[in-house]
Amino acid sequence: MNKRLFLYVVALCLMTINASIVFGGAYSIQNIQVQNNGASSSVAKDAALKDARKQAFQAMVQKLVDKKDMDRFENTDDQTVEFLIDSMQIMNEQMGPQSYKAMVSFEFNKQRIEEFFRNKSVQFVVPVHKSIVVLPLLSDGAKTYLFEKENIWMDLWRGHSFNQALMTFVVPNGDLNDMQLLDAEDALIGASEKIAAVAARYQVSAVVVPYVSISIQGRKINVQVDFQEYDAKGIKKNNMIRSHNLTEVAAEVSKQDLLKKLLKISIENIQDFVKAQFGGNQNHNLVYLKVPTKTSDEYCAYIKVLNESGMAQEIQPVELSRNYSVLRVKTLYTLEDLLKFFKERGYNFEISQDVANPYAYEAKPKG
Incomplete structure (x- = not known):
C-alpha cells in the first residue's frame, strides 16, 4: 500500500470510529412521531415538523440537563432550536390533501448546544461513550x-x-x-x-x-x-x-x-x-498516546480499544506518519487510567520521561 493511500485509510478509520466516540448517540434524538392537519398538506407538514423540532429539543434538554434546570428551556424560541439542529431525517412520510404524518430523527450540533447551555450558566452532561x-x-x-x-x-x-x-x-x-x-x-x-x-x-x-x-x-x-x-x-x-x-x-x-x-x-x-x-463542570484532561501505524488495521485497533474503554470523549491525531501516530485524547480520566485499560488487553505502554509534555508510547507492540 502506498503512503498516500495508507494515510487515507488511517484517517478514514479515525473519522469513522471517532464519530461514535464524540457523539455516542448523545446528540441524536430519534423516531419522533408527528401528525398534523392544516389548510393544505404543506401547511400541515410545516406545523408537524415545527412540533417535531420542539419535541426533539425538549428530549435533548431532558437527556443532558439536570432536572432542576429543565423548566428554564420550556419557552425556547423556534429560531434557536433550528440553529441548534445539524440535520433532520424524515421517515414513513404520509401526506394527504390536508394532513401530514411522519417519523422524524434529529442530530444536534455538539458545539452549538454545549455553548448554548454554557451561556445559560447551566450544568450539563459532557457525553462520554459509556x-x-x-x-x-x-x-x-x-x-x-x-x-x-x-x-x-x-x-x-x-x-x-x-x-x-x-x-x-x-x-x-x-x-x-x-x-x-x-x-x-x-x-x-x-x-x-x-x-x-x-x-x-x-x-x-x-x-x-x-x-x-x-x-x-x-x-x-x-x-x-x-x-x-x-x-x-x-x-x-x-x-x-x-x-x-x-x-x-x-x-x-x-x-x-x-x-x-x-x-x-x-x-x-x-x-x-x-x-x-460526567457533568459539564468537571475538568477534562488532554492525554497523548504514541502508537505504531505500520498497517491501517494496527492503527484502527488502538482507536477501537479507546472506544471500548468508555473513557475517551474525543480523539484527534496531532501527528500522523507512515510509522507512528500521536493521538490526543480528551478524557475525564488520567493517562494512567487509560494505560491500565490497555494493559489489561495485552498492550505494553510506557510513559515518556518528557516532564513538560508527557505522553505514553507502545514499547512492545502487541503481537
Whole structure:
C-alpha cells in the first residue's frame, strides 16, 4: 500500500470510529412521531415538523440537563432550536390533501448546544461513550429469576427502545453462552469473576443489576427496585443509583403495568447517576498516546480499544506518519487510567520521561 493511500485509510478509520466516540448517540434524538392537519398538506407538514423540532429539543434538554434546570428551556424560541439542529431525517412520510404524518430523527450540533447551555450558566452532561450491561433480576418472594422465562422484568428491558438514552444500554441475549457465564444467584450476590465475564463478552465498561422484588399484601401490589453497579472487572462500586418503590391497588393495575412504570424510572435514575458523574463542570484532561501505524488495521485497533474503554470523549491525531501516530485524547480520566485499560488487553505502554509534555508510547507492540 502506498503512503498516500495508507494515510487515507488511517484517517478514514479515525473519522469513522471517532464519530461514535464524540457523539455516542448523545446528540441524536430519534423516531419522533408527528401528525398534523392544516389548510393544505404543506401547511400541515410545516406545523408537524415545527412540533417535531420542539419535541426533539425538549428530549435533548431532558437527556443532558439536570432536572432542576429543565423548566428554564420550556419557552425556547423556534429560531434557536433550528440553529441548534445539524440535520433532520424524515421517515414513513404520509401526506394527504390536508394532513401530514411522519417519523422524524434529529442530530444536534455538539458545539452549538454545549455553548448554548454554557451561556445559560447551566450544568450539563459532557457525553462520554459509556456502555453498560443491564442484568435485570426479578424476585417474587419465593425465587429470583434472571434468564428464566418467568422474568417479565427482563422482557421489558429487552423490549424497550433506548433511542433517547444518554448511554448505550446492553441487555444480554439470554442464550446458552449467557446462561453458562452466570445465573440469578451469581448476579444477586455479585460474583465478580462471572460478572466480569459478562462485561467482557459484551465489551462494556460497567454492569448494572436492577433488582426488583414484588410483594402482594391484601389488595395492594408493591414493587421495589434496587441497584448495584460493577466495573468491567466485576468489582462492586459504591452504589449511588437511587432505589424506587411503587404501590398500587392490585385490582386496578397488573404487575406488568407497574413494572413498565418502574422501568422508566429506573432508566432515569441510572442516567441521573451518569449526569452526576460526567457533568459539564468537571475538568477534562488532554492525554497523548504514541502508537505504531505500520498497517491501517494496527492503527484502527488502538482507536477501537479507546472506544471500548468508555473513557475517551474525543480523539484527534496531532501527528500522523507512515510509522507512528500521536493521538490526543480528551478524557475525564488520567493517562494512567487509560494505560491500565490497555494493559489489561495485552498492550505494553510506557510513559515518556518528557516532564513538560508527557505522553505514553507502545514499547512492545502487541503481537
